[in-house]
Amino acid sequence: MKKYFQREFHYDFLLLEFIIANNLYSEKNGLESAILSYEERSEEIVIYGVKYGDRFATKLETLETEMSALLNLPLTEKIIREGIVEYHFQTVKPERLVIETSTEMEKHTNKIEINLGYGIVYSPVECPHILVSGGTGSGKSVFISYLLLEFFKRKSTVYICDPKNSDLGSLSHYLGEEKVATSPNNIARVVRLAVTEMNDRYKYMNENFKYGSNAIDHGFQPVWLIFDEMGAFQASGTDKKSKEIVNEVMNGLKQIILLGRQANVFILIAAQQMRSETLSTDLRDNLGLRIALGANSSEGYRMVFGSATPETIPPIEVKGSGLLYKQGTGKSGEYYESPYVDMQKFDFIEELKKYI
Incomplete structure (x- = not known):
């Protein structure tokens, strides 16, 4: 199995950078921001977008292209649930037979x-x-x-x-x-x-x-x-x-x-x-x-x-x-x-x- 190339930043920093770059926040009525979290697994990383019914909820469901570019990783699955969106990215490249x-x-x-x-x-x-x-x-x-x-x-x-x-x-x-x-x-x-x-x-x-x-x-x-x-x-x-x-x-x-x-x-x-x-x-x-x-x-x-x-x-x-x-x-x-x-x-x- 081969490791994909990854940017050498901590994921916390990357997600903060992502929120700012994609205008997923507002300072008009105090600070409002989309909530992103992540989970590192053995061969993938999962990015979670938490939906609160605010103006960011719809946008959180359509971020696969931007996230793939941010992480420089291929998206393997997107799961839209009632209160959360999951983006699964592969960190280990499978080997061709x-x-x-x-x-x-x-x-x-x-x-x-x-x-x-x-x-x-x-x-x-x-x-x-x-x-x-x-x-x-x-x-x-x-x-x-x-x-x-x-x-x-x-x-x-x-x-x-x-x-x-x-x-x-x-x-x-x-x-x-x-x-x-x-x-x-x-x-x-x-x-x-x-x-x-x-x-x-x-x-x-x-x-x-x-x-x-x-x-x-x-x-x-x-x-x-x-x-x-x-x-x-x-x-x-x-x-x-x-x-x-x-x-x-x-x-x-x-x-x-x-x-x-x-x-x-x-x-x-x-x-x-x-x-x-x-x-x-x-x-x-x-x-x-x-x-x-x-x-x-x-x-x-x-x-x-x-x-x-x-x-x-x-x-x-x-x-x-x-x-x-x-x-x-x-x-x-x-x-x-x-x-x-x-x-x-x-x-x-x-x-x-x-x-x-």
Whole structure:
């Protein structure tokens, strides 16, 4: 973990300086001032603005830009409560995960959690399904390749739908055409396989009922359906027959999103840009991990994160960086750097062969 650069002043002095510089005081009717306090924690500092219903109360809720500049620290969270506003600033920079060739001793793991680097550990059981958005050059393909290896490392069954027949579609040479689909009919077949597996698991678990159990307790390994460029697939519905196929696939995906968690069946949806017609907001909100890589517009972030879109977007300058939202944390989308892979030194196909 790395320390961010900080100005060498005591926080008491900084907050006093801040109140003066931002006109958060008045001397007209005696001295009136906004009240600021702070709490230093192991990896963050929290600035509190106390609201008394006076003329400073509204201003205290909109100071994130000024406070970030004052402290020279990134804001990770703003919490507005009835009588107080909390500004959380990170004082320790998380480390980006660097991917290198594994050894035979690291071939498989029984761990459910996946280390995504930058202080993020992801558990599909606790936070099912993934959405990854990012345009050309954002690092989206490298990130999905990393996740694919992690899925296989956990002995997952992986199905791939790639309507553009790009890099993921070419993996049929290694995974087999029965699990990798590029045409609409084959995509429908693959989705049907995943839905059938999910339903069979529910049937088995009902016949071998254990209160509070899930598929893991019954020995079922994860199933992952990776669906790249869903918008391109939906655009293939140009006549009655093809629209029926699109509708069947979308219905299957909906079943997995809503019911897959307990059966240990998950979906990863990837898109260059998310639109409401691509995936309804109700279904999007059921995708527990959402990542937008690369710089995006305010509307683009809103389509990925919805109500979890942060008010202030940090600079997205590093390739493979973006915003990440994980359900259950109580936080909005926060700055994130995806695992770094030097593709000149890392042979993805050779690595893949170790796990399949």
